[in-house]
Amino acid sequence: MNNVITPGGGTHMTGFRTALTRTINKYAREKNFLTEKDTNLTNEDVAEGLTAIISVKVPEPQFE
Numbered sequence: 001m002n003n004v005i006t007p008g009g010g011t012h013m014t015g016f017r018t019a020l021t022r023t024i025n026k027y028a029r030e031k032n033f034l035t036e037k038d039t040n041l042t043n044e045d046v047a048e049g050l051t052a053i054i055s056v057k058v059p060e061p062q063f064e
Contacts, residue, residue, distance in 0.1 A: 016054060021046045 021043050028034040028041065 012054065012056065016052070017043045017047060 025040045
């Protein structure tokens with residue numbers, strides 16, 4: 001198991017936040033929780049109180 005601490009989050013966290021926010025905004029619009037006049041939810045709106053565990057296996061990881 002690799003437990004490298006990345007205080008800034010790293011690109012994997014940025015990608016996860018972006019995908020999660022996009023998916024929730026799409027769902028909210030499809031179900032009419034958000035109308036055309038409403039602005040999209042932000043990363044902060046979506047991630048407030050959220051805890052997630054991401055497990056990715058990379059055969060030969062390289063770290064900077």
